Amino acid sequence: MRIVFPEVHPKIQGLNEVQIPKMVKIRQVYDSQKVEDVAAEVRLQMEKVENRDSYKGKSICVTAGSRGIPYIDIIVRTICDVLKEWGAEPFIIPSMGSHGGATAEGQIEMLAGYNITEETMGVPIKSSMDVVQYDELDGIPLYCDKYAYESDGIVIFNKVKPHTDFRGSHESGLAKMIAIGIAKHKGAAMFHSFGFHRFAELIPPVAEKFLEKCPFAFGVGVVQNAYDDICEIAVCNKNDFMETDARLLESAKEKIAKFLFDHIDLLIIDEIGKNLSGNGHDPNVTGRNLQDTFKGTLDLKKLFIRGLTPEAHHNGAGLGSADVTTRKCLNDVDWEVTWTNALTTGIMTAVRIPFYTNTELDAVRTCLKTLYSTDPLKARIVHIKNTQSMYDIEVSEALYEDIKNSPGIEYVKGPYPVEFDENGDMK
Secondary structure: OOOOOOOOOOOOOOHHHOOOOOEEEEEEOOOOOOOOOHHHHHHHHHOOOOOHHHHOOOEEEEEEOOOOOOOHHHHHHHHHHHHHHOOOEEEEEEOOOOOHHHOHHHHHHHHHHOOOOHHHHOOOEOOOOOEEEEEEEOOEEEEEEHHHHOOOEEEEEEEOEOOOOOOOOOOEOHHHHHHOHHHHHHHHHHHHOOOHHHHHHHHHHHHHHHHHHOOEEEEEEEEEOOOOOEEEEEEEOHHHHHHHHHHHHHHHHHHOOOOOOOEEEEEEEOOEOOOOOOOOOOHHHHOOOOOOOOOOOOEEEEEEEOOEOHHHOOOOOOHHHOOEEEHHHHHOOOHHHHHHHHHHHOOHHHHOOOEEEOOHHHHHHHHHHOOOOOOHHHOOEEEEOOOOOOOEEEEEHHHHHHHOOOOOEEEEEEEEOOOEOOOOOEO
């Protein structure tokens, strides 16, 4: 469902006179260690799987989520290929809670966007929103995808990273894939109904119940570095599943990309999306999350979000964190898909409609105008593509002068003016 937002013409005194400072391109330098051959590393790690001889003739389910992972198609294909070499009969299920509009078709479409299809993977993809209740935890029903539960073994595959709304020993990763991703819409909605403040408490015992009651095979966890490259792949068995998930999370926290400076007057983000973060943008970078619990991560005054990633499939969750967006961005949102996802989490702030302007030029000027006592030409402005692209970024002249001698900051080019096209959009 699309909504055509009308043009708006609020009267803002002196808006057209607001001057936009020149920008400087810089490079933030992080640890660049990465896995050079992803397929080879997956094969190497899968040698750790116990009782490989027992997989012959077994139906093995492989989970595939909706978070953006580099080479996810290669990883999933390699897992399936190795399983077939062991004599197993693997298949894939979308394991992404309520994403894709909470429909089997929508989740198939999301996987296809990652090049995960029956043709490219060489195995069946079984997509359904049907679940089986396999146990309960203090009266809380626990669910698993029906196809997965009826298989002979489930491979839990996921990225491990800091969560956007809570802190604990298990955040976004293998255990959370069990608690929410593989529980589909029904299980995700139930779990979110308890609120993010209980996630750190609930996820570990739910994962342990799953390992006890469901046909678990093994886990595959992936960690990305600050350059969005895969820097670690780990395979775990039942006896070290929880330990591996917790260890990978600590590694991910050390590797995460972030600003190498603190105070920002205006942050401009080109794109947000559920493929990048459950929040659309990573609060570990922006300091803004859906429940306003990440205060202190970054001193940010204004946030301007320009648009959505193609992989978001028009899910606008996360726009509620922005101070300003544009009419063009809001017109690109599928509100039925977005609201379905928000209702599953129970966090209505995720889909609040921010102040919007007709053009991106007006959006930038509005942000600078409302900084009040700050001279726009001296504003500390940062422009990034998304919160996974944190190496080559643009900063305003004033900010560059403050950070140019800081560790990890390299000059690339500039200063140069911010250019807009005839429609008032940034070039």
